[in-house]
Structure formats: C-alpha cells, structure tokens
Amino acid sequence: xxxxxxxxxxxxxxxxxxxxxxxxxxxxxxxxxxxxxxxxxxxxxxxxxxxxxxxxxxxxxxxxxxxxxxxxxxxxxxxxxxxxxxxxxxxxxxxxxxxxxxxxxxxxxxxxxxxxxxxxxxxxxxxxxxxxxxxxxxxxxxxxxxxxxxxxxxxxxxxxxxxxxxxxxxxxxxxxxxxxxxxxxxxxxxxxxxxxxxxxxxxxxxxxxxxxxxxxxxxxxxxxxxxxxxxxxxxxxxxxxxxxxxxxxxxxxxx
Numbered sequence: 578x579x580x581x582x583x584x585x586x587x588x589x590x591x592x593x594x595x596x597x598x599x600x601x602x603x604x605x606x607x608x609x610x611x612x613x614x615x616x617x618x619x620x621x622x623x624x625x626x627x628x629x630x631x632x633x634x635x636x637x638x639x640x641x642x643x644x645x646x647x648x649x650x651x652x653x654x655x656x657x658x659x660x661x662x663x664x665x666x667x668x669x670x671x672x673x674x675x676x677x678x679x680x681x682x683x684x685x686x687x688x689x690x691x692x693x694x695x696x697x698x699x700x701x702x703x704x705x706x707x708x709x710x711x712x713x714x715x716x717x718x719x720x721x722x723x724x725x726x727x728x729x730x731x732x733x734x735x736x737x738x739x740x741x742x743x744x745x746x747x748x749x750x751x752x753x754x755x756x757x758x759x760x761x762x763x764x765x766x767x768x769x770x771x772x773x774x775x776x777x778x779x780x781x782x783x784x785x786x787x788x789x790x791x792x793x794x795x796x797x798x799x800x801x802x803x804x805x806x807x808x809x810x811x812x813x814x815x816x817x818x819x820x821x822x823x824x825x826x827x828x829x830x831x832x
Contacts, residue, residue: 580601583634584597584598585634598621598785607767607781608781609782612808613809616788619768622768649680657740659742660742668712672713674724676731678696705724719746719754725742726757737758740768751774755774772826777823802815
C-alpha cells in the first residue's frame, strides 16, 4: 500500500506546526523522517495515523483520502509503534498483543482460535513467545517495545508507522527492533532520531525543519556534512563502510 501526505498542515494551541508537508512512501518502501526536536516529525506521523486531524491538505492510502475512511477501515491499513507505551493495569503480554485484533471484531465479540494463532505467530516473529504469559509491566523497555510491535503485526496491516520507537532503548534493542521491521517488507514510515540508524535501514529520507520539508532523497544524497550542519547545526564527517556499503556519521564536539 502506498501512503501519501499532500500539503499537510497542522496547528496546536494556535501555533502552526506543519506548514504544507508533502511525503510519499511507495508500497514496500522504508521511509525515514529525520530532523531536530520540534521540527514536526511526530506531528506529521500523528496526522498519518489519525491521532491529529490536519488543518489543511490530506493523507491518502492508495489514493483514497484517509479523512473519508472509517476508523476501522484505516486501522486495518495502518498500525503504529510509538515511542512510549504506558498501561495503568496489569495486562498480560498475550492480552496486549490481542488488542491488535480489535479492528476485526464486532462489539463484545470474543477472541477466537484464529485470533490466538495470529497473536502467537506475531510473538514468534518478534522473539517473545517465551514471554507470552508474563505481565507486560515486568518486562524491560526493549521487551515491551517488541510486544507492542507484535501487537502491530497482529493488526495485519500493509503499512506500519514508527514514531521514534527506539529513542529510549539500548543499541542492542534498537538494532533488533529495526531488523525485525526491515524484514517485514511492508510499507514503513519512521521518525528517526539517530542518523546512523536512518542510514542503516531507510531507503529514502525526508528532512524536517521548522514544520516543512527541508530536503528529501536517498540517504547517500541527504546525509552530507553540509546538510547536517544546515539542519542540526553540528559538524561531522560521513564515511561509507566497504563491507556493508552503508553510511556512518561521525559527529565532532564544539570547539
């Protein structure tokens, strides 16, 4: 499924956050959205997964306006993995993942054998089968994020939105989670804080600055010392590893 944002505008508290953003994620692509804090990355993603309603422009799934789709319909198309996931109650891991089946259930309809099969398959994909009977609150941050990813997989959507999901994770769990997502071969749009993570996993990048797209292109064109200096106001070098062909950004402290 293809996702498009066309001239998307958004305002919060009377302040314009997004100022006409265009973005395109072709089917099966892994698109990264980068930029400094406050540039509008998360606001853009929230417009795409319907937490916020754009004040101008629109979001389209395979050419169909998201605003004209029922919530249940869009929930069968786009699932979300956010940065923080808090629960005030003691949910079991399996119960958390079963929440992903909600778009397919009628009111008061009980979970069935097919739902449990899908949930167990999702837990296996993220390597959390052994934890399915644990309480969600007892898991580490990395384990919790894998369970939330399993919930998104149980939703069985062709598109996945990642709203800076790895910011508070150790590097092991960052790479583990991103490897799983990359190997799903689904349409993915991810806000990425770490430029080296973006270089490793993204096919195409959109650079946000002050609520607008500052630049876009493949990582090889975007991750340059000049552009990084213009957007993040820091100095760096960018190298390419011969073994992988991937870029690596090395930052310098201020002098």
